[in-house]
Amino acid sequence: MSKTVLSTQSLRLRWINCQCFELALPNGVHILTDPCYDYQGDPGVKISSLFKTGGFATPDLEGCDYVILNHTHADHMVNLEEVAGRFRPTVICHTGVAAEVAAVTPGLPLTSVYPVDYNGRYYFDGFTMDTYHGSHKPQPATWARSMERADFISQKDSLKRLHTLGGFFNMNYLLTLENGFRVAFVGGLDDGAKEWLRAARPNVAFRNKLLNDMDVESVARDWLGFMGESHAQIVVPMHFEVWENQEPGFSERTFRRANQLAEEKGLPVRMLSPESGRWYSFEIGVSCWGEGLAENSCAR
Numbered sequence: 001m002s003k004t005v006l007s008t009q010s011l012r013l014r015w016i017n018c019q020c021f022e023l024a025l026p027n028g029v030h031i032l033t034d035p036c037y038d039y040q041g042d043p044g045v046k047i048s049s050l051f052k053t054g055g056f057a058t059p060d061l062e063g064c065d066y067v068i069l070n071h072t073h074a075d076h077m078v079n080l081e082e083v084a085g086r087f088r089p090t091v092i093c094h095t096g097v098a099a100e101v102a103a104v105t106p107g108l109p110l111t112s113v114y115p116v117d118y119n120g121r122y123y124f125d126g127f128t129m130d131t132y133h134g135s136h137k138p139q140p141a142t143w144a145r146s147m148e149r150a151d152f153i154s155q156k157d158s159l160k161r162l163h164t165l166g167g168f169f170n171m172n173y174l175l176t177l178e179n180g181f182r183v184a185f186v187g188g189l190d191d192g193a194k195e196w197l198r199a200a201r202p203n204v205a206f207r208n209k210l211l212n213d214m215d216v217e218s219v220a221r222d223w224l225g226f227m228g229e230s231h232a233q234i235v236v237p238m239h240f241e242v243w244e245n246q247e248p249g250f251s252e253r254t255f256r257r258a259n260q261l262a263e264e265k266g267l268p269v270r271m272l273s274p275e276s277g278r279w280y281s282f283e284i285g286v287s288c289w290g291e292g293l294a295e296n297s298c299a300r
């Protein structure tokens with residue numbers, strides 16, 4: 001018999017779609033990463049059917065004080081304009097895309113764009129951000145080819161340039177909250193991440209889908225590799241919605257198998273299989289156990 005006698009909340013979060021998370025910090029600040037969950041352009045592609053988002057929309061966000069962009073492909077920022085219009089957040093992005101982000105986001109004051117560089121440390125309300133170089137997985141498009149036509153998600157000519165820049169500006173980061181809780185965000189290839197993760201020792205690491213295979217065992221073993229290299233306690237996968245489109249249940253089975261493998265190896269890390277839109281709370285708790293625990297017997 002065990003009993004939790006004390007707990008304090010470190011962070012609440014929910015994964016929405018692609019690399020989009022809403023983070024609720026203990027001080028009330030909300031951070032949104034890579035806003036992409038719904039878009040109905042004209043002619044447009046409805047992302048909710050493409051990525052099975054369950055109809056999540058901007059008014060469903062609890063708040064947004066900061067937006068952080070990993071890169072500017074449409075599936076990482078297509079809802080930015082809407083979010084900026086509703087919440088007036090500070091938009092944190094790499095210097096290389098900052099001017100273009102401002103140019104295509106009507107109503108966003110210039111001083112609400114916060115350009116950052118690689119290998120920097122930046123201080124915000126309730127958190128510190130360390131930035132690291134990221135690399136996009138290889139794509140065949142050249143600059144000229146990418147600029148020829150709009151991306152297939154937004155189909156907006158105005159986002160062509162940002163979509164193109166998204167191929168080479170990719171920024172990973174570590175957020176350290178005031179309570180010391182550390183969140184790592186790795187949205188591209190490894191690109192040295194295992195080196196800074198070893199030093200950072202994050203509590204939670206967000207990682208995008210590693211492989212396109214549809215084989216539970218090989219994909220689970222690949223995740224196991226990242227789990228070890230993350231030096232995190234919890235790994236939260238992201239951008240794996242494509243698996244669900246191809247084979248519903250694949251991701252759940254894969255993450256469960258990765259956890260079995262981690263347990264067999266004695267690794268002190270587990271994967272969360274996040275349900276889109278559901279809030280999760282990360283806490284530090286104190287439990288006591290033993291026979292004959294009376295009410296409040298552990299509380300002192």
Ligand SMILES: [Fe+2]
Nearest residue numbers: 071073136166
């Ligand atoms: Fe991308």
